[in-house]
Amino acid sequence: MTEHQSIPKGLVADLGARARAAAVTLAAAPTTAKQGALRHIADLLRAASAEIEAANATDMARATEAGLSNAMLDRLRLDAKRIAGMADGVAAVAALADPVGGVIDTAERPNGLVLSRVRVPIGVIGIIYESRPNVTADAAALCIASGNAVILRGGSEAIESNRAIHAIFARGLAESGLPADAAQLVPVTDRAVVGAMLTAEGLIDMIVPRGGKSLVARVQAEARVPVLAHLDGINHIFVHASADQAMAESIVVNAKMRRTGVCGAMETLLIDRAYPHAEALVAALAATGCEVRVDADLHALIPGLVPASEADWDTEYLEAIASAAFVDGLDGALAHIAAHSSHHTDAIVAADADVAERFLAGVDSAIVLWNASTQFADGGEFGLGAEIGIATGRLHARGPVALEGLTTYKWIGRGTGQVRP
Amino acid sequence: MTEHQSIPKGLVADLGARARAAAVTLAAAPTTAKQGALRHIADLLRAASAEIEAANATDMARATEAGLSNAMLDRLRLDAKRIAGMADGVAAVAALADPVGGVIDTAERPNGLVLSRVRVPIGVIGIIYESRPNVTADAAALCIASGNAVILRGGSEAIESNRAIHAIFARGLAESGLPADAAQLVPVTDRAVVGAMLTAEGLIDMIVPRGGKSLVARVQAEARVPVLAHLDGINHIFVHASADQAMAESIVVNAKMRRTGVCGAMETLLIDRAYPHAEALVAALAATGCEVRVDADLHALIPGLVPASEADWDTEYLEAIASAAFVDGLDGALAHIAAHSSHHTDAIVAADADVAERFLAGVDSAIVLWNASTQFADGGEFGLGAEIGIATGRLHARGPVALEGLTTYKWIGRGTGQVRP
Structure with a gap:
């Protein structure tokens, strides 16, 4: 990073710094706080159905004018039923068991030092997706429930819908006493931001692409940040x-x-x-x-x-x-x-x-x-309640990934003054 | 890859293909076969102490002539005691519990489908290290014990020592009915091979650098393959x-x-x-x-x-x-x-x-x-019996990593004809 760093890099650095600060707070938040915030967000989404539909109508009009295919228009479309489904999805994630703080294993060493591996959030997750605006809510809910801050970069064609949904998350988090920056939406549609996210080592801990094969292929080819994804299902x-x-x-x-x-x-x-x-x-x-x-x-x-x-x-x-x-x-x-x-x-x-x-x-x-x-x-x-994606890589998590796959662990050792001989 | 691919890339492609084939066999090998092979290798190392010392003497003479520091010469030096310690280390790894095949969790779905997560080897591990020839034995033993094939790239100053140790592994594997290619040593000292290993996506599943900060920094900066490492211990x-x-x-x-x-x-x-x-x-x-x-x-x-x-x-x-x-x-x-x-x-x-x-x-x-x-x-x-390294990344494994961290899992589902409604 220099004083000449590009605007997308500067933007991602700012989003990343805010996300990291929010992630620290969220990592320490009790289960009830995270789940309560998600239930509140689900209620707010239901109450804001008309505003979200109106925002989506703007996207739909622009997309229709731009000649998007019927299949793409269908993916972009939100109606009252789909918004209710989105709210139900957020509420369902709020009901999942919280993996954070779970003890994977614990053992007392012969010298009396007690060592445990305890699940902690990964930190900052980047989601890069295409036209479905419901991914905004699905992915944000899963990240928040697992104690992670999330940076959402949706398709430019869905920007108004995503802004409306994201505004509900920011409001719901703040009203629940959690940092609004725990869920941030990239505020611009500049495609260079995707490249800046993919190389944001130290700012973003994991990227999850959600979309078609060309998106996933680009993410896998360019990313320096670890990616959780599958390219093909042959x-x-x-x-x-x-x-x-x-x-x-x-x-x-x-x-x-x-x-x-x-x-x-x-x-x-x-x-x-x-x-x-x-x-x-x-x-x-x-x-x-x-x-x-x-x-x-x-x-x-x-x-x-x-x-x-x-x-x-x-x-x-x-x-x-x-x-x-x-x-x-x-x-x-x-x-x-x-x-x-x-x-x-x-x-x-x-x-x-x-x-x-x-x-x-x-x-x-x-x-x-x-x-x-x-x-x-x-x-x-598979009984995971939801999924952030399916992974075909070999490390960290494989197959359907939900809350547990959005965590890592740390070793906690409790001693009584032990020194190493 | 084209017909014009570089010699290092071609070499790594060949090593990788052999390693993949060996990894398939090793992944299916019973615990007794892997542990028996390692015990046999430990015996062979003890028996070959004089040959290994002679090979090391060649390295030491060259390194002394090249003016290596006393600290580097000490890291490079092998004597009967150090070779016995190396053999003991391999035997100790042979005594560790085999994580492969372990069931992480299992659950029956309401439709009767029984789903389990079962530990499997990662596949092909690349080890990039510096002057200590004992890493050849330590790392190879941990990879074999966890069912992984390993590609070893040691420091050029230790090439004769590494060849002697690697020859024992190849012989011990073959004499135990396991593929000799489960442990391969990069046969040349060309530094470009390191670059080819770091970008060998699909051929090498994980890279573990073992050495000083400049080595780890280079590996982390250039690698497209996932890296397990720590850069600093501040x-x-x-x-x-x-x-x-x-x-x-x-x-x-x-x-x-x-x-x-x-x-x-x-x-x-x-x-x-x-x-x-x-x-x-x-x-x-x-x-x-x-x-x-x-x-x-x-x-x-x-x-x-x-x-x-x-x-x-x-x-x-x-x-x-x-x-x-x-x-x-x-x-x-x-x-x-x-x-x-x-x-x-x-x-x-x-x-x-x-x-x-x-x-x-x-x-x-x-x-x-x-x-x-x-x-x-x-x-x-920490009671892991050994370690392949300490990881400060956030994904897959953190802290000291031994056999379990060298595995991943797959989902196994056993049904009775279930179809999805």
């Missing part, structure tokens, strides 16, 4: 020879077609060459309207389908398309998954428990499932 | 008004003078203005031969001492020098520590438990201690 289901036919068809159809646009959707179906109902399985998937792109061996069995290209095995479709291939038993499945998985969620359908356990041990993904749909990859479904 | 002891005089003097002298060159050494002494024995405390420290650099108020009390400059509060001396200042009670101590601590280890000496607990809660460091010497900051002293 998820596999392996149907073993021992699989129950009805279960296999039910799980595969659900994993691909329940919602095709979620990161937990199955993208590749691997069928054991010894599974006797391969044709019926592929037919069941195709019958739901899914385009199934098949390898040469499956194509020989079912000639009507589209042949898969090499690129298909590394493609996250996020629509009603799946790739499918025959593999040689468990080892063939493990080899294919090792070569092509994005380490998000992979599943086996099998009646043979020994084969299933070898799959669960052998697949190196954040989530591995036996006889269950990959669409369960979600913090709510 | 550790404080706050002597509260309620402190027992004898305990305060004993802890302060031990924390500074037991070994001045370790990262857990006290660098700054903060004395409560209301503590009645400040002069005696400073005198006790000075009487051990420590140069005490004092703030203006302490200087007024004890005029004979060196006045501290502003830089002293941010200096890790690692020698018989300490800075000392008066502070206004707990709040003054917390403010000084927040401004100057490197978040490594900070301690309070106090009889007042309420004040002590507020200090333990309020200081944001990896290790916070009450009535104990900061020199306990060490994996062995």
Whole structure:
């Protein structure tokens, strides 16, 4: 940093300094204070529904004029029902168990020194997201509940909506006796601020990108601050020879077609060459309207389908398309998954428990499932109450991440005068 | 990566690919196989003592000719006793509890899906270190015991010693039925290999630098791969008004003078203005031969001492020098520590438990201690059996890190055909 530092860097330095000061206060705040503030914010959001809708109407008008797609407009839109849902979400986070202060383990050393690892907030979390304004409320609530200060940088198209929602958080925090700076919104839409956040080492402790693949890829490529994210969900289901036919068809159809646009959707179906109902399985998937792109061996069995290209095995479709291939038993499945998985969620359908356990041990993904749909990859479904995101990195936290993943720990030692010999 | 990729990048890509393949095998290896291999390696190290000494003699001769300092020559030197200590260290790691496969928590969801978080190795660990050849054995043993493959890049001055030690690991692994590539030594001394390791995202999962501040600073500045490290140990002891005089003097002298060159050494002494024995405390420290650099108020009390400059509060001396200042009670101590601590280890000496607990809660460091010497900051002293390093980052692991910190987890879900509604 010099006197010539750029305006975005100066802005992020200011946001970061305020956030750090707020984080110190929030880290020491009792559970009741944090939860009370969130309940109050939920009430304020409900009461401010009309103002938030009005702010959103400004964003919607500008976005419509700018020719945004219908899908993007739908993500941007807030109505009374969605605002009520947002308030319910904040209230639900207020009801989650507070991880801060929890003792991970404790032990007395032979010299009488008692050592404990105690959960503490990470500090300052940066959230970089796109057009959904509800992320403002969801992410801020999770950070506050876990004792972290948050710096929110939403999409420029949602700036008025985000300002309205953020104003409620600032007011609710202050009215509850907590620092308003615990939740700050980047006040400008300058894209260079994202770059300044990504390199704000020492100011921001962790960045969570929420949005499409291009956003996550940019964040992962440029960030010097640690990032919690997943880039792809190239998820596999392996149907073993021992699989129950009805279960296999039910799980595969659900994993691909329940919602095709979620990161937990199955993208590749691997069928054991010894599974006797391969044709019926592929037919069941195709019958739901899914385009199934098949390898040469499956194509020989079912000639009507589209042949898969090499690129298909590394493609996250996020629509009603799946790739499918025959593999040689468990080892063939493990080899294919090792070569092509994005380490998000992979599943086996099998009646043979020994084969299933070898799959669960052998697949190196954040989530591995036996006889269950990959669409369960979600913090709510995992019992976490919410999620800040799903992580496919290897350190700190993997899979769905909620309050506990927003904490770290410190060692606390209580002695009676011990010195080291 | 292109056909024009540099030689270091190509070398690291090759090491990384071999390490990944070995890591898959090692992750699935039973505890007995890993521990048996390490015990065998310990035996082989003892048996190869003369060869290792001979290799070390080559390094020592070259280093002496190159005019290395006596301190560096001492770090480089291996003799029969040090090699026996190295072998004992490997055997001690073999006796540690294996974290891999441990179940962190497990819960059955209302739909019957049973979800567990299970510890798994991180994958491929890179160790970048300087002249001490015993790090080759220490770090490799910890990585193997936790199921990780390791890529070792030691100092060029220790290359013959490291090759001899590494050859024992490769042989011991192979003779125990584990992949020799689970422990690889970078075979060249080209410094550009370090840069290639630091940017080997996807090939190396975590880097641990072991060495002086300039090495750690370079690694932290250049790394794209996550780094586990600490840069400074600017550790404080706050002597509260309620402190027992004898305990305060004993802890302060031990924390500074037991070994001045370790990262857990006290660098700054903060004395409560209301503590009645400040002069005696400073005198006790000075009487051990420590140069005490004092703030203006302490200087007024004890005029004979060196006045501290502003830089002293941010200096890790690692020698018989300490800075000392008066502070206004707990709040003054917390403010000084927040401004100057490197978040490594900070301690309070106090009889007042309420004040002590507020200090333990309020200081944001990896290790916070009450009535104990900061020199306990060490994996062995913490009961971890060993340590790969001490981390002052906020994510993944903090403080002394041993086997558990070399693991991550995955979610394993066992169902009976569950699909998501």
